[in-house]
Amino acid sequence: MNLPNRLTLLRVLLVPLFVAVAYWQVPYGARLAGALFLLAALTDGLDGYLARKRRMVTRLGKLMDPLADKLLVCAALVSLVEMHRLPGWVAMIIIGRELAVTGLRSFLSREGEVLEASLTAKLKTACQVVALAALFWQESPFSWHDPTPANLALMAALLLTLLSGWDYFRRGWAVIKKGGY
Incomplete structure (x- = not known):
């Protein structure tokens, strides 16, 4: 198993750890969970960079990387x-x-x-990571009326989530129509 795939596996293994820490009722448990989430998220950029730079792109990596990303984000959302x-x-x-x-x-x-992946989708991912990590560190819950950095980042992430989803379906529909599926 090459280094990029090991980093992807590390990301998957960090998920249950950060979720467990998020549920600990200890001082700074949520902040530690946020740090572990951020560490796991940083492996995403690193594994992709290394796979492309060192020409280590594999079928396993193409399958596992997006699944690891979805698992990480979904686990953070459910925990929050x-x-x-x-x-x-x-x-x-x-x-x-x-x-x-x-x-x-x-x-x-x-x-x-x-x-x-479009630029909007990449920005969405970065914004989600920042917002979710910040929500672990923020003591108060998300609120539309409280312009904290975490809340503003989440609002931006939510907007980019909708825009990038619309963009994928717009582009996908054009491919589907052209191919006669």
Whole structure:
């Protein structure tokens, strides 16, 4: 197993650890969970960079990397909802978009078509990571009326989630119409 795939595996293994820490009722437990989440998220950028730079892209990596990303984000969202720091409907919008886009990309992939990640999708991911880590560190729950950095980052992440989802389906529909699926 090459280094990028090991980093992806590390990201998967960090998920249950940060979730467990998030549920500890100890001082600074949520902040430690946020730090572990951020560490796991940073492996995403690093594994992709190394895989491309060293030409170590593998089929396993292509499969596991996006799954590890979805697992990480979904675990953070569910943890934050359980901790009463995030409304459930916000988590469901983000999780729903992730599942829908994954389904669309999987369908098109089986048909030999590839929908590359857009700049908006990459910005969405970065914004989600910042927002979710910040929500672990923020003592108060998310609020539309409280312009804390964590809340503003989450609002931006939610907007980018919707925009990038719309963009994927717009591009995907064009491929579907062209191919006669």
